[in-house]
Amino acid sequence: MQLLPRLFFLRAIVSIFIFATVGSTLSSQTLAQQPSQQTPIETEDENAIQLKTTWDKAVSALAYKIAAAVKPAKTVSLEVKNKSSLDAESVASVRKAFTQYLVALHLKIEPDVSGVRHIEITLSESNSEYVWVAEVGLAESEQVVMVSVRKENNDVSNATNVTLTVQRNLLKTQNAPFLDFSKHDVSAGRVSLWTILEAGELKNYGDVAPIPQIHVSRDPRGRLSVSEAGQVEAQVGGIRCASTAGGLIDCSSPDSSQNWAFAGGWESAYVLGRNYFAGLTSDTTRLTGNLPQFFSAAPLVLDHGTFWILTELDGKARFYESPANSAATFSGWGDDIATITTTCDPGWHVLVTGTGDWTQRDQIQVYDLKNHQALANGPPLEFSGPVLALWPSEDGKTVRVVSRNLQTGKYEASIVSVSCGD
């Protein structure tokens, strides 16, 4: 092991030398020979641009290392193996890039015959990185050089604007969990102002307001409302936060639990330290009295009053026309629901999440409510992880969805809407 620092030092010197001597030549030659490789793809997906750039840099760096390792040989044979999750198209692109970089470094690539230095590049990976390894030379005098490329989330863009009866528009991803969000476009949509509600803080256009943490839940629930004028109102558990006249966010005292407001003048207390509500109450509508504890509530606002579908703690959803008895019970639904209206169908539709738990994929299914029956309408919209929050918009035409992508581990903000037909 005493040799190790010396080896690193030696490799560093060789690399610097090669960079200094051929670097400038390579950059001009490479740009001339493969303009498509160097020109960033014009796309709104920043991840995709970064992915291409990081890969290109890695290929370039490894090519330099290989060039240093094979010296003084001028002719090599090249083999690229894939031991990673990269698809065939990506492997082909990487292989082509390696070939071009090595040629630019004045190496002649020929078939594998005796006397030619053989380069075996393995596209390997760990959980977090792609590791591209080059084994240079014969077994006894083999030298190993490698580079690593951090994996990026480049599959998110595929999830946007899925053409289904239920459509999803993925707006944002982030590493930290959040409870709700609001996106406000200004300057004709060129600039987006985000308000993000997390369990411990409210981020409003860059300002951060801490939310008192007293009755903490392992499954915190929170809802956000931002008016056109930019007035913010947020509820997390029993705490309510709102914009003050001075533009700051002020949160209620954690000592007094604030009720959540629901459609039609209904409200409910939140059970502190838990993930469900104590029960809807109203004194002003026909459906008076207390409804049972629930996870989420979907209103049906009709001329003669507001009626509710509640997802309850026993795993069933129930439709209430009066507090005493439920008019219908629905099984096989997840715990998050929301009602939604469409322009083409005057009826009420309920968006319902899937069953299972947070280690599994999820879905949102539209149900039509007719005569106390819920009928699935169209195929479900699939999510690659659990839907964590489902809140209706003010106009009732879309819902805000917070979900977790189990493949990337990131939390996603989406707007889900329902269109008629395919």
Next chain:
Amino acid sequence: MKLRLCLYLAAISAVLLAALPSHTARRPRYGGTLRVELGATVSSLDPKVAAANPEEANAKAELDALLYDHRGDDGAFVGAAGSGAFRVSEWDAGKRAVFAANENYREGRPFVDSVEMQMGRSAHDRVLDLELNKTDFAQIPAEQARQAADHGVRVSTSQPNELLALVFLRAGPGTETARVREAISRSIDRTAIVNFILQKEGEPAGGLLPQWSSGTAFLFSTQAAVHNAKEIQAQISTSPKLVLGYDSADTLEQTVAERIVVNAKEAGISLTSRVIPSKPAHGTDIRPGDAVHVDARLIRLRMPSPLPNVSLAAFIDKLGPMAGIVDSPLPESASPEDIYYCERSIMNSGLVVPIVWMPQVYGISARVRDWKQPAAGETWPLADVWLDSTDAH
């Protein structure tokens, strides 16, 4: 006519109900008692009382993780017992414990009301209790995972993160001993150990880090080369008689040791296996000159982190005193290339012979929801699981 219609509707309803998912929940539910069985017997929760063996030390670390809020920089749990997600409500040393949910836990109350632990349950009993739905959670030896799954147990398997390796304790400086070590390493049929002893739960190990962590494990050969081993053995003038030790309390180590002895004999190497007392959890491992004479021993190395540099540094710390491996610490910024060359230099010394990578395997009852396999170095996330009453027995 009406009767026919009713029957028809009933048949349709039955089909629809059968097609419904068995679980009717998504958000976690609160309540219930999670039943856990441990193989180890934990004699005390007092941090000052040392564990008698590694199994107890591992179990104690899991219990500490339930009781203490967090770990300090040195990895030890800090703060008062009960500051964590659970508090001790009943304690019968070495036999049974009940932990109640801490209503005021900083990160929120656990979903289950309590965790009831039975200690000292044999692997056979744990698997049987899982089959009979008498427990909700128990660790299963990797070699029994397939059989447990065949018997209907819901099995959760981690990425392979525990290395079973052979470590030479009496490494002489001469070329001869280095050749003997190389011959033994080449004689071992790792694939057969994985396939037959581990019942395909694991993978052959050629290096000190698994492929999923380093991305370079494929550069270390795991192929048995008996012919090469024989050639090397034939070049050795005075072939020594070597003794391979294994932990008296570890049946897997015993089986693997016996298999290695058979492999070595096929290559003409004189190697015998011998049981050695179970290792103390904290303290020095067996070294040359100890009462029980062994030249090499089997050792289990569990990765403390998914990060390759952290795990490799920890392995070097552990192996160093045993095998005389000296290495400079790996910096946090170590590149995959740095890590590979560090690993390669240790492999080239021949003092450590990786055998197999094994996963952590857990048996979980059907009613346990939101179970997420802990990553290397993490403890059981029992505060995050909840019990689905619709799956209760």
